[in-house]
Amino acid sequence: MDKIIIAIDGYSSCGKSTMAKQIAKALNYIYIDTGAMYRAVTLYALRNGMLDNHDLNEAALIAALPEIKVSFSYNSDLNRSETCLNGENVEQEIRGIEVSNHVSKVAKIKEVRAKMVDLQREMGQQKGLVMDGRDIGTVVFPQAELKIFMTADYKIRARRRFDELQAKGDSTSYEEVLANITNRDMDDTSRTENPLIKADDAVVIDNSEITPEEQLKIALTHIYRILDQK
Numbered sequence: 001m002d003k004i005i006i007a008i009d010g011y012s013s014c015g016k017s018t019m020a021k022q023i024a025k026a027l028n029y030i031y032i033d034t035g036a037m038y039r040a041v042t043l044y045a046l047r048n049g050m051l052d053n054h055d056l057n058e059a060a061l062i063a064a065l066p067e068i069k070v071s072f073s074y075n076s077d078l079n080r081s082e083t084c085l086n087g088e089n090v091e092q093e094i095r096g097i098e099v100s101n102h103v104s105k106v107a108k109i110k111e112v113r114a115k116m117v118d119l120q121r122e123m124g125q126q127k128g129l130v131m132d133g134r135d136i137g138t139v140v141f142p143q144a145e146l147k148i149f150m151t152a153d154y155k156i157r158a159r160r161r162f163d164e165l166q167a168k169g170d171s172t173s174y175e176e177v178l179a180n181i182t183n184r185d186m187d188d189t190s191r192t193e194n195p196l197i198k199a200d201d202a203v204v205i206d207n208s209e210i211t212p213e214e215q216l217k218i219a220l221t222h223i224y225r226i227l228d229q230k
């Protein structure tokens with residue numbers, strides 16, 4: 001059967017990765033979390049003194065881009081792919097609040113985006129891919145066979161993210177998580193470079209009131225309709 005590209009875009013913490021992983025598992029496709037790629041670059045900037053308080057030394061980061069290698073490695077014990085920065089597994093570190101608080105500044109740099117978009121397109125050459133992010137259906141794969149735009153009420157998103165962090169033993173407060181989500185929504189939608197916007201032909205899924213199983217069912221209905229026509 002022909003393979004397709006499924007592009008999932010949407011706001012922070014609205015379950016994009018949960019759904020992308022569900023779909024990838026159901027179809028035996030590769031899943032790529034592009035947010036993790038911007039997070040890995042942010043970690044590089046933090047580790048190399050390019051983020052001082054709230055200021056990012058953009059010129060230094062752009063100059064260092066050739067030295068920054070972002071990749072994924074498959075962890076067969078956990079049955080998931082993990083993000084690597086210059087060969088080091090940084091999957092845990094990139095999920096913390098420090099990286100979350102700075103990632104928008106890094107993700108709006110044109111040169112960073114160009115490098116990440118090239119890498120993402122390379123990963124999609126064989127199709128059979130589910131990719132989530134903010135600009136996948138609009139910029140990375142405007143020809144994707146299926147584009148999904150996900151959304152959910154911001155307080156519900158903050159509560160879900162807070163519960164996830166708590167389960168991992170992270171002591172970040174609900175208020176901090178809520179502030180982080182509202183700030184990132186603002187940054188993601190208002191930046192000049194590849195802002196988060198719904199592609200005209202994207203299917204919208206609002207998962208504020210539905211379960212992961214229900215959202216998967218909705219997505220699979222669209223997917224099988226497309227695959228049947230191939």
Ligand code: DC
Binds near residue numbers: 036
């Ligand atoms: O999905 P996430 O929260 O892990 O993404 C981290 C940040 O990276 C988010 O604030 C927006 C940015 N991002 C982006 O600009 N473009 C993408 N394709 C994916 C993420």
